[in-house]
Amino acid sequence: MRDTDTSKALSRRNRKFAVACVGVFAMMVGASYAAVPLYNLFCRVTGFGGTTQVAEAASDVVIDRKITIRFDGNVNHTLPWDFKPMQRSVTLRMGETAQLAYVATNTGNAATVGTSTFNVSPPTAGAYFNKLDCFCFTEQALESGETVEMPVVFFVDPEMDKDPELKSVKEITLSYTFFPVEQPERPVAAKAGAAEAETNL
Structure with missing residues (x-):
């Protein structure tokens, strides 16, 4: 019984870890898509890099x-x-x-x-x-x-x-x-x- 409980606990932790990894990956992908327009906006507002x-x-x-x-x-x-x-x-x-x-x-x-x-x-x-x-x-x-x-x-x-x-x-x-x-x-x-x-x- 103890081994079964331990196995279930490990399984739950693994699922939580997997969900967290997927969430982090999704955030990184979203950030990469947002980076270009945000960078362009930053350049336009500040003139960074000689942007007019x-x-x-x-x-x-x-x-x-x-x-x-x-x-x-x-x-x-x-x-x-x-x-x-x-x-x-x-x-x-x-x-x-x-x-x-x-x-x-x-x-x-x-x-x-x-x-x-x-x-x-x-x-x-x-x-x-x-x-x-x-x-x-x-x-x-x-x-x-x-x-x-x-x-x-x-x-x-x-x-x-x-x-x-x-x-x-x-x-x-x-x-x-x-x-x-x-x-x-x-x-x-x-x-x-x-x-x-x-x-x-």
Whole structure:
């Protein structure tokens, strides 16, 4: 009888341990799925790693302190595009809205779709670099040989002037890198069809 009771007790402990292990595993899986969006949210809010901000309206404050924005464009070697800024730099006052365009050309023999990553340098300036509109918000589809201009509208938050770590910063570099999209949200054919439909209207 004693051996039977001991066996039952061990069995109950084993079941509890198994349930606990499954619970921990489920929590770890859930945490891993939540980590990416939470990390992205953290980067957007804090500008961590040079992540820029998205603004819904232009700044209503413009100060005299000037800042030079330099532009950089890169393409992953697996995407047959030429991609570069139409001008290398612009100097503006903090809070002043500016628009600049990059130009991209598909040098490949087939239609391709690209998406861009972006950051600013120094990274701590990311919290103050605000985009009102940007080609980087969506995927970009180009037919073979097609060239397009890709605008970005932005301003530097005047609050940067109050940041003691950035008091001596006179330049910010905005950098983009395009990568191929294997499964585009909107294929190039759909883009061409939409353009044709607009023309017929």
